[in-house]
Amino acid sequence: MTTYLVTGAAGFIGCNFVKYILGRHSDIKVVILDALTYAGNLASIADELHDARVTFVRGDVGDRALVAKLLAEHDVDYIVNFAAESHVDRSITNPRLFLETNILGTQNLLDCARHAWTADGGGYLPGKKYLQISTDEVYGSLPKTWDEPHPLPVTDDIRRVIGSRSDMKTYGDRFFTEQTPLAPRSPYSASKTSADLITMAYHATYGMPVNITRCSNNYGPYHFPEKLIPLIINNILQGKKLPVYGRGENVRDWLYVEDHCKGIDMVLRGGRVGEVYNIGGFNEESNINIVRQVIAIIARIMRDEPHYQQLLSCPLEAINDGLIQHVADRPGHDMRYAIDPSKIARELGWYPETPFSVGIEKTIRWNLDHRDWVKSVTTGDYQRYYDEMYKNR
Numbered sequence: 001m002t003t004y005l006v007t008g009a010a011g012f013i014g015c016n017f018v019k020y021i022l023g024r025h026s027d028i029k030v031v032i033l034d035a036l037t038y039a040g041n042l043a044s045i046a047d048e049l050h051d052a053r054v055t056f057v058r059g060d061v062g063d064r065a066l067v068a069k070l071l072a073e074h075d076v077d078y079i080v081n082f083a084a085e086s087h088v089d090r091s092i093t094n095p096r097l098f099l100e101t102n103i104l105g106t107q108n109l110l111d112c113a114r115h116a117w118t119a120d121g122g123g124y125l126p127g128k129k130y131l132q133i134s135t136d137e138v139y140g141s142l143p144k145t146w147d148e149p150h151p152l153p154v155t156d157d158i159r160r161v162i163g164s165r166s167d168m169k170t171y172g173d174r175f176f177t178e179q180t181p182l183a184p185r186s187p188y189s190a191s192k193t194s195a196d197l198i199t200m201a202y203h204a205t206y207g208m209p210v211n212i213t214r215c216s217n218n219y220g221p222y223h224f225p226e227k228l229i230p231l232i233i234n235n236i237l238q239g240k241k242l243p244v245y246g247r248g249e250n251v252r253d254w255l256y257v258e259d260h261c262k263g264i265d266m267v268l269r270g271g272r273v274g275e276v277y278n279i280g281g282f283n284e285e286s287n288i289n290i291v292r293q294v295i296a297i298i299a300r301i302m303r304d305e306p307h308y309q310q311l312l313s314c315p316l317e318a319i320n321d322g323l324i325q326h327v328a329d330r331p332g333h334d335m336r337y338a339i340d341p342s343k344i345a346r347e348l349g350w351y352p353e354t355p356f357s358v359g360i361e362k363t364i365r366w367n368l369d370h371r372d373w374v375k376s377v378t379t380g381d382y383q384r385y386y387d388e389m390y391k392n393r
């Protein structure tokens, strides 16, 4: 029996991870610790809460007494720390909260684990591991070499990642590897970088068994509609304008969330202790092209499957690029992120299985088929935030 303590599992990636491991392994127990901030929704783990293998606890990762009690009560083998303030725009408005949750929360988990996992004669109990979920944003921003995507340059390492796929593309000739110097540029990424550093410090100083995974932009089911793809889907259905920062030329590397969850579980079970693993999709796309693709797919689905038109608050003809509205750019907006995941491919056999064309169609259809979930998470708080961010831009 393996026991996972998963923090932040009422959020986007965490809930997908819990679904993934429960579906994958029968001999596990899962303890979920989540503060249920605006980004945490029990509706995302409604089925899992009925699973006898799952215990849910509402609480803060920074609460020392609570975390110590959970580790004492459950014989936790793996801690997977998803809990974070995760939205860059919010970090620009309120940086302090990011430092408290992302840095001090991480240090608290590490410290409680250090005490709970220390064996009687010294050293650590066998089989224990702390995994810090980090981000490609810790590496800063890469330049764009081309305005339009190019096919990937295929080295032997990259061949291992992409297999026989030919749809992967890039906007530049440089990628983030695990050796790329850390150079965060927003309060969010600075807080995530600090969390990575304290995680590695616990490994170097106290010998804590840790790993860090750094992933690119995730997309998929249960994505909170403040982030680009679900926000665009939601606005299209409501016939609202689609806010795009600046000219929409910033490039992100899109990773289907289930592929990410698989990579995390592989690192937990097989990653070398003390190592960092990059996880990315080798699917770079500019924001403006993402928005155009989402518009085109929704328009096609509505035309081909007219029963979905009941979800529209606008005429079908209104779903076109005319909905796009360029708004003032985010301050210090990073130009391009691009992950090279060949280390995890080489060492653990992971690769991004889901082509973007498949993942984005699945994501859009999930959003069309789960309007109740979207309604349940778009609370007054989200509406207030939306107005604050986009109304006067």
Ligand SMILES: NC(=O)c1ccc[n+]([C@@H]2O[C@H](COP(=O)([O-])OP(=O)(O)OC[C@H]3O[C@@H](n4cnc5c(N)ncnc54)[C@H](O)[C@@H]3O)[C@@H](O)[C@H]2O)c1
Binding pocket: 007, 008, 009, 010, 011, 012, 013, 014, 033, 034, 035, 036, 037, 038, 039, 040, 041, 059, 060, 061, 062, 081, 082, 083, 084, 085, 086, 087, 101, 105, 133, 134, 135, 136, 192, 215, 216, 217, 218, 219, 224
């Ligand atoms: N979403 C992405 O594309 C992406 C990309 C790279 C890295 N990441 C990292 O992955 C992790 C998960 O991201 P996400 O998009 O699922 O985030 P999210 O914002 O959807 O969810 C965060 C979860 O953490 C919980 N939480 C916040 N503060 C807490 C606290 N103090 N104590 C306990 N729980 C708390 C929230 O209630 C929520 O359930 C984060 O660490 C983020 O930095 C995300």
